[in-house]
Amino acid sequence: MTTPELGTDTPGLTVRCQENRAVSVRFRDRFSFDADSVHYAVELEAPGLTARNDEIVAWIWDRDLPSFLEELTAEFRRWDGERVWHTDNHDLTVAAVFRAGGHIGLTWTLRPWVRASGGWSASVTTVLEAGEQLSSLAADLRHFLAAEAR
Template identity: 60%
Template sequence: MSSPDDGTDNEPGVVIRCHDNSSVGVELCERYSHSLDEDAVYFAVELRAPGLTARVDDVVAWAWGSGLALFLEALASDFRGWNGERSWGSDDTDLAVSAVFRTGGYVGLTWTLCPWPAASGGWAASVTTWLEAGEQMTSLAADVRRFLGEERP
């Protein structure tokens, strides 16, 4: 995979901690871009839980399309809840996020890393973070948008 040859941005990462268990979390970090591809931002995703640490580098966020920040904003706007599961995935399928609403006003975000999904011997890892549907989801969506350097639509 490519490396951050144009330097890493000085944007702090986004840490998501589970409301139910603070030892479960996700971090979006180490954002960078390439001068050859101005429509993309690359970053790493780390999952942590007791007995688990997983990381994928070079997740791509595109300047066009429906990105992670937009997905999280839609969840935050539905703070009264929904039925079923909603999901989002990166174009390269190395990061997927699914969301469910729990009685009491909490959103469960399951973050799944699956690099090289077609490769023999590939792996996948997931953690679920529970956040308050209102302010915590709104704050997360804004933090992710800021981290990815996306302009508001």
């Protein structure tokens, strides 16, 4: 389930787990230096965990996250295994698994400084309904990434 963050200086989007509302992924602080990329922050929260990467980059020539989610939505039948999307430098990865009852488990992993010694990673899993909730998330993310930088 997604919730736009209204009334803030910078538009944002929160994805909450349907099974545990204390688990969330937040997209915020979107900005752009040029027409080729969009930069934004992603925060993961769960009981006992808070992680943030301030510099996720989406390039216009990459397969974007909303398109990945739209492809999952189009798969109205169950699939086997895991489907994975990641940013060009792998600092944000989303792994999708079809679950019983028409739900999708999305595991969001932040891994900044992938090649750096002492790097870290953090993950949370949100569970969403495979139809309308996943479709809404894709649309909301597309709107967030396309919004005019402030």
